[in-house]
Amino acid sequence: MAATLESIRYSRNPLKLEILNQILLPHQTLYEAAYTVQDGYSAIKQMKVRGAPAIAIVAALSLAVDLQRRHVESVVKFIFDSLNYLKTSRPTAVNLFRVSDDIWEITNRLSTITKNPNEIIDGVVEAAEQLLIEDIRNNKSLGDFGAEYIINHSKERQKDRKVQVLTHCNTGSLATGGYGTALGIIRSLHSRQQLSHAYCTETRPYNQGSRLTAYELLHDEIPSTLILAIIVGADRVASNGDTANKIGTFQLAITAKYYGIMFIVAAPSSSIDLNIKSGKDIVIEERAQEEVIFVGGVNDLSGEVIKVKTAPEKVHVWNPSFDVTPAALITAIVTEKGVVEKVDGRNEFDLVEFLNS
Numbered sequence: 001m002a003a004t005l006e007s008i009r010y011s012r013n014p015l016k017l018e019i020l021n022q023i024l025l026p027h028q029t030l031y032e033a034a035y036t037v038q039d040g041y042s043a044i045k046q047m048k049v050r051g052a053p054a055i056a057i058v059a060a061l062s063l064a065v066d067l068q069r070r071h072v073e074s075v076v077k078f079i080f081d082s083l084n085y086l087k088t089s090r091p092t093a094v095n096l097f098r099v100s101d102d103i104w105e106i107t108n109r110l111s112t113i114t115k116n117p118n119e120i121i122d123g124v125v126e127a128a129e130q131l132l133i134e135d136i137r138n139n140k141s142l143g144d145f146g147a148e149y150i151i152n153h154s155k156e157r158q159k160d161r162k163v164q165v166l167t168h169c170n171t172g173s174l175a176t177g178g179y180g181t182a183l184g185i186i187r188s189l190h191s192r193q194q195l196s197h198a199y200c201t202e203t204r205p206y207n208q209g210s211r212l213t214a215y216e217l218l219h220d221e222i223p224s225t226l227i228l229a230i231i232v233g234a235d236r237v238a239s240n241g242d243t244a245n246k247i248g249t250f251q252l253a254i255t256a257k258y259y260g261i262m263f264i265v266a267a268p269s270s271s272i273d274l275n276i277k278s279g280k281d282i283v284i285e286e287r288a289q290e291e292v293i294f295v296g297g298v299n300d301l302s303g304e305v306i307k308v309k310t311a312p313e314k315v316h317v318w319n320p321s322f323d324v325t326p327a328a329l330i331t332a333i334v335t336e337k338g339v340v341e342k343v344d345g346r347n348e349f350d351l352v353e354f355l356n357s
């Protein structure tokens with residue numbers, strides 16, 4: 001197996017963007033080439049690639065590859081139209097929107113400096129490539145901050161025992177450019193020999209817990225049990241700390257509160273949306289009801305995709321991909337810039353102050 005799992009493989013020379021089709025994991029490892037913005041959009045929409053940072057990186061790199069492969073009449077218009085199209089793939093994770101806005105800002109700035117379309121293309125390609133590099137660096141920093149916070153604040157550690165943590169959905173190398181966010185903290189705890197066990201909870205309908213997180217933990221030989229210290233990722237964090245994450249996160253936060261267990265959100269600063277005040281402003285993606293009516297998988301021998309109908313005929317289905325956990329239930333938010341806690345006595349975070357400090 002590769003030293004580390006890679007959801008995205010990119011090179012400029014030779015020009016190549018390959019996306020690991022996560023729908024086929026863990027039984028099949030298939031990298032699919034992406035040549036166009038459409039390929040990037042489809043991979044995100046179909047959840048061949050998923051996870052807030054990974055979605056943004058694939059969107060940006062699919063534009064970068066398309067720009068280098070295709071001759072377009074108006075580069076600025078192509079970039080504008082492409083970014084707006086990519087933003088319609090999935091609504092909740094903020095990273096895609098932030099990256100799209102950043103790339104558009106770069107395009108605009110360059111178009112006032114040069115009329116040479118190749119110089120604009122070079123600027124966009126460079127920005128997209130940097131995303132992949134910075135994401136991995138930020139995740140390792142976030143992982144170390146989170147591990148240190150948990151070690152210093154964990155009851156187990158006070159008895160000089162290693163810590164046990166629970167994580168939800170998948171927030172590892174398969175949700176990011178590499179290393180992961182919440183799973184990055186677990187990797188950092190493990191590398192410091194401070195982790196006794198990681199529990200990963202299953203998620204439906206995409207099964208990120210059993211198919212992806214259990215797969216990553218086994219791949220890294222981290223002692224773990226698939227079931228249900230709770231560390232979760234984030235798709236979008238409001239400026240008061242309310243956090244949108246995979247459906248099922250909110251109930252874990254309530255459980256953690258009830259049992260007095262830390263509930264940690266691991267989120268790169270790029271997942272914090274200072275443009276919204278609270279979780280009420282976060283758009284929650286609702287996906288097709290077929291995803292819930294059927295359970296499926298891939299036959300690890302034949303490779304055939306199997307779908308079994310589990311729900312009764314005419315069942316009414318609601319299939320939100322995310323829920324919002326109020327800041328009041330969150331112990332701390334761990335980012336690559338450090339750890340932020342609520343100001344004494346308040347039930348909300350001040351992330352504007354934290355990010356501007």
Ligand SMILES: CSC[C@H]1O[C@H](OP(=O)(O)O)[C@H](O)[C@@H]1O
Nearest residue numbers: 050051052171175233234245246
């Ligand atoms: C590091 S972001 C991971 C975040 O994304 C997942 O959602 P999805 O698999 O639908 O893209 C889940 O909410 C994770 O916490």
